[in-house]
Amino acid sequence: MAEIVTADPGEELLSNGFTRIQQEVDSLFDALMPIPQDSRARLFEAMRYAAIGGGKRVRPLLLASTAEMYGVSREAAVRAGCAVEAIHVYSLIHDDLPCMDDDDLRHGKPTLHKAFDEATAVLAGDSLHALAFEILASTETSSDPFTRSELIATLGRASGMHGMAGGQMMDMAADSEDYDLHSITRLQQLKTGALLAASVEMGAILGHVPPEGRGHLRNYARDIGLAFQIADDLLDVEGDESKTGKALRKDEVQGKQTFVTLMGVEQAREQARALVDQAIGHLANHGEDARMLRALARFIVERDR
Amino acid sequence: MAEIVTADPGEELLSNGFTRIQQEVDSLFDALMPIPQDSRARLFEAMRYAAIGGGKRVRPLLLASTAEMYGVSREAAVRAGCAVEAIHVYSLIHDDLPCMDDDDLRHGKPTLHKAFDEATAVLAGDSLHALAFEILASTETSSDPFTRSELIATLGRASGMHGMAGGQMMDMAADSEDYDLHSITRLQQLKTGALLAASVEMGAILGHVPPEGRGHLRNYARDIGLAFQIADDLLDVEGDESKTGKALRKDEVQGKQTFVTLMGVEQAREQARALVDQAIGHLANHGEDARMLRALARFIVERDR
Numbered sequence: 001m002a003e004i005v006t007a008d009p010g011e012e013l014l015s016n017g018f019t020r021i022q023q024e025v026d027s028l029f030d031a032l033m034p035i036p037q038d039s040r041a042r043l044f045e046a047m048r049y050a051a052i053g054g055g056k057r058v059r060p061l062l063l064a065s066t067a068e069m070y071g072v073s074r075e076a077a078v079r080a081g082c083a084v085e086a087i088h089v090y091s092l093i094h095d096d097l098p099c100m101d102d103d104d105l106r107h108g109k110p111t112l113h114k115a116f117d118e119a120t121a122v123l124a125g126d127s128l129h130a131l132a133f134e135i136l137a138s139t140e141t142s143s144d145p146f147t148r149s150e151l152i153a154t155l156g157r158a159s160g161m162h163g164m165a166g167g168q169m170m171d172m173a174a175d176s177e178d179y180d181l182h183s184i185t186r187l188q189q190l191k192t193g194a195l196l197a198a199s200v201e202m203g204a205i206l207g208h209v210p211p212e213g214r215g216h217l218r219n220y221a222r223d224i225g226l227a228f229q230i231a232d233d234l235l236d237v238e239g240d241e242s243k244t245g246k247a248l249r250k251d252e253v254q255g256k257q258t259f260v261t262l263m264g265v266e267q268a269r270e271q272a273r274a275l276v277d278q279a280i281g282h283l284a285n286h287g288e289d290a291r292m293l294r295a296l297a298r299f300i301v302e303r304d305r
Numbered sequence: 306m307a308e309i310v311t312a313d314p315g316e317e318l319l320s321n322g323f324t325r326i327q328q329e330v331d332s333l334f335d336a337l338m339p340i341p342q343d344s345r346a347r348l349f350e351a352m353r354y355a356a357i358g359g360g361k362r363v364r365p366l367l368l369a370s371t372a373e374m375y376g377v378s379r380e381a382a383v384r385a386g387c388a389v390e391a392i393h394v395y396s397l398i399h400d401d402l403p404c405m406d407d408d409d410l411r412h413g414k415p416t417l418h419k420a421f422d423e424a425t426a427v428l429a430g431d432s433l434h435a436l437a438f439e440i441l442a443s444t445e446t447s448s449d450p451f452t453r454s455e456l457i458a459t460l461g462r463a464s465g466m467h468g469m470a471g472g473q474m475m476d477m478a479a480d481s482e483d484y485d486l487h488s489i490t491r492l493q494q495l496k497t498g499a500l501l502a503a504s505v506e507m508g509a510i511l512g513h514v515p516p517e518g519r520g521h522l523r524n525y526a527r528d529i530g531l532a533f534q535i536a537d538d539l540l541d542v543e544g545d546e547s548k549t550g551k552a553l554r555k556d557e558v559q560g561k562q563t564f565v566t567l568m569g570v571e572q573a574r575e576q577a578r579a580l581v582d583q584a585i586g587h588l589a590n591h592g593e594d595a596r597m598l599r600a601l602a603r604f605i606v607e608r609d610r
Contacts, residue, residue, distance in 0.1 A: 033466070038491070039482060043466065043474035094431060099423035118404035119477055122427065123470055126399060126434065130465030133438045137458035145451040152457055153442035160435030161338070161348060169348035169428055177344060186343070 010295040017292055021061045024078045025085055026052050032082070032131065046116045046124040047131075051089045054107030054245075056305070058228075058296070059084045062199040065292035066217065070207025076142055080151060080206060083135040084199050087159045090128035091195075093121050095168065101250075108245030132159075142206065150205050158198035167191025179257045185226065188259075192232070193225030200293075216282045223279035224297050230272040231301045233258040237265060243305040272301040315600040322597055326366045329383045330390055331357050337387070337436065351421045351429040352436075356394045359412030359550075361610070363533075363601070364389045367504040370597035371522065375512020381447055385456060385511060388440040389504050392464045395433040396500075398426050400473065406555075413550030437464075447511065455510050463503035472496025484562045490531065493564075497537070498530030505598075521587045528584035529602050535577040536606045538563040542570060548610040577606045 029051045035044045060081025067077035096103040096111040097118065103111050113121035135141060136151045157163055167190030170183075179187065200221040204214045235244060236251050237260050251258045260268045279297045283290040334356045340349045365386025372382035401408040401416040402423065408416050418426035440446060441456045462468055472495030475488075484492065505526040509519045540549060541556050542565050556563045565573045584602045588595040 036471075039475045039478040039488075040466065040471045042478065043471065047466065091431075094427055097424075097427060099427060119402075120474075122399055122402060122404060123474055123477075126396075126430075127466040127470040129431065129434055130461055130468075130470060133457055134461035134465055137454055137461050145454040149442055149450040149453040149457075152438055152454075156435055156439035156442050160439055161345065161352065161432040163435075165428055165432040165435060166341075166345045166348065169425075170344045172424055172428075173344040173347065183344075 010291070010298065013291060014295040014299055017061055017065070018057065021057045021064055021081065025057050025060050025082055028078055028082045032135070042116070042120060043123055043127060046112055046120045047127055049115060050093050050112045050124060051086065051128060054109070055085065055089065057085060059088055059195060059199040062196065062296060063203045065296065066200050066203025067206045068292070069286065069289045070204065070209055072203070072206040076206055077203065079135055079141045080202050083132040083155060084195065084202065086128045086132040086135065087155065087164070088195060090125040091164055091168070093125040093128070097121060100172070103247055105246050147205060147208070151202050154198050154201050154205060158194040163190055163194035167194065174256055181262050184257060184259060184262060188229040189225065192229045193222065196225040196228060197221035216285065220279045220282040220293065223275045223282070224300050227272045227275040227279065227297070228300045230259045230268050231303065233260040234265065234268055234272070239304065245305065276301050315596070315603065318596060319600040319604055322366055322370070323362065326362050326369055326386065330362050330365050330387055333383055333387045337440070347421070347425060348428055348432060351417055351425045352432055354420060355398050355417045355429060356391065356433060359414070360390065360394065362390060364393055364500060364504040367501065367601060368508045370601065371505050371508025372511045373597070374591065374594045375509065375514055377508070377511040381511055382508065384440055384446045385507050388437040388460060389500065389507065391433045391437040391440065392460065393500060395430040396469055396473070398430040398433070402426060408552055410551050452510060452513070456507050459503050459506050459510060463499040468495055468499035472499065479561055486567050489562060489564060489567060493534040494530065497534045498527065501530045501533060502526035521590065525584045525587040525598065528580045528587070529605050532577045532580040532584065532602070533605045535564045535573050536608065538565040539570065539573055539577070544609065550610065581606050
């Protein structure tokens with residue numbers, strides 16, 4: 001009798017979901033950044049180098065999966081997903097700069113300032129930053145101006161000084177300050193959590209879900225955001241660089257406080273799993289329509305890259 | 306008999322206009338960036354260092370003066386003006402970085418990366434970039450979501466790869482490429498012209514002027530944009546660093562092609578004046594309501610800083 005392998009249905013769903021969104025995001029970025037016939041060509045090549053291929057596209061998948069629950073057109077969801085991803089990619093480019101984290105490797109290839117040069121990396125990041133808002137302001141993302149404005153306000157808050165950029169600033173100060181668990185949680189809610197939460201929120205905005213109907217989604221997003229960062233800290237300690245495609249063991253070398261240094265490996269892992277269970281609990285009033293969000297929550301702590 | 310000094314009425318109008326908008330912009334930036342009680346404080350201090358005080362505020366004055374012709378509330382115009390200025394300030398911070406133009410002086414004081422550090426300068430620029438779109442997306446800028454979306458689309462186009470960032474990329478390539486007058490014009494239309502044009506356009510958008518009614522304003526903006534850059538090139542050759550508050554004679558040292566190297570000082574000055582006359586000509590159908598835009602056009606070629 002042949003061995004029967006029962007594939008986890010959530011795993012196949014997720015794998016198909018990632019493959020589909022990765023193709024869609026790459027294809028839209030390709031269409032949005034045709035290389036011009038002038039001396040800006042190098043800038044566009046740099047933007048494409050950083051933006052096309054390589055990324056997991058967790059944020060676009062979160063956005064599209066939320067949007068799908070509310071019957072949003074796939075095209076609108078992918079466009080908004082690309083806007084969030086453009087912000088994510090720009091932040092990685094700037095974070096990798098020599099004056100910031102000084103990283104040489106990203107997605108298994110040289111970082112942008114290594115492959116091109118620092119000035120091009122600063123500008124390519126700035127251009128992707130602007131592109132995110134250009135995408136959202138376009139009538140192709142939503143014909144409804146109120147929705148467009150709400151998408152932009154949400155992404156602007158999540159990426160600026162009260163979100164991702166503020167979190168990155170706290171992170172840089174972390175080298176000299178001794179953060180406790182409360183401060184680390186706050187830092188990570190800004191640095192990583194804000195953009196993940198915006199992805200879920202923007203899916204709901206596209207679906208015309210009013211703010212008072214988004215509470216459970218915000219709770220879901222807050223929990224997976226923290227779990228995501230704890231998983232990242234665990235990966236830094238236990239991960240395989242050939243899979244993550246970026247340098248690991250950096251926290252230890254820099255003597256940085258993380259969830260893992262503050263809680264220990266075992267408790268951190270337990271905490272991440274508890275957060276994922278809690279996140280999935282917030283989706284209790286959803287049925288099969290939320291299966292991708294549930295699978296994504298599990299993926300976030302079980303990933304190896 | 307005492308000597309009678311006849312003040313140029315346009316000059317007084319302009320001087321009052323600048324004083325008023327400078328106070329309004331500084332005051333709104335101050336309100337938008339209160340220093341938080343956490344480790345982001347240094348980032349906010351850096352943003353405030355770069356954004357508050359020092360700038361001429363040509364773009365906010367252009368925007369507010371256009372908006373005033375169409376009966377826009379002063380508050381809405383100043384908010385939109387601050388959004389454009391936030392983009393301008395962020396671009397100066399990043400352009401001054403060592404990997405870009407490597408400048409030590411701006412508005413007569415040390416550039417941001419000199420006063421703070423490079424990482425803070427990158428992040429403060431990024432945060433001001435995001436702030437611009439946050440301001441425009443806020444319902445305080447306009448209660449009408451269509452207007453908000455149009456403002457954001459206009460500023461996004463003007464600042465991104467098809468505007469300012471694209472122009473900066475062409476400018477960096479200018480060190481190695483021999484640009485002719487046509488290429489320099491195109492470069493400057495992107496690098497400087499796009500944001501000046503967006504300022505005028507956004508004033509008209511706030512005034513609910515439909516696109517087909519903005520043709521003369523676009524022509525005005527295009528002409529003053531070019532005149533502005535020619536004047537900048539002339540200042541680089543003939544200006545006084547104690548007035549400009551930034552390093553001059555850089556084009557010559559870097560062997561860069563500019564309007565002045567390509568046309569000579571006399572022809573460049575003549576060209577700038579002709580452009581200003583032409584710009585003012587586009588306002589022929591306006592009466593006294595356009596007096597500030599006319600005065601601004603003249604200021605642009607006559608300024609010494």
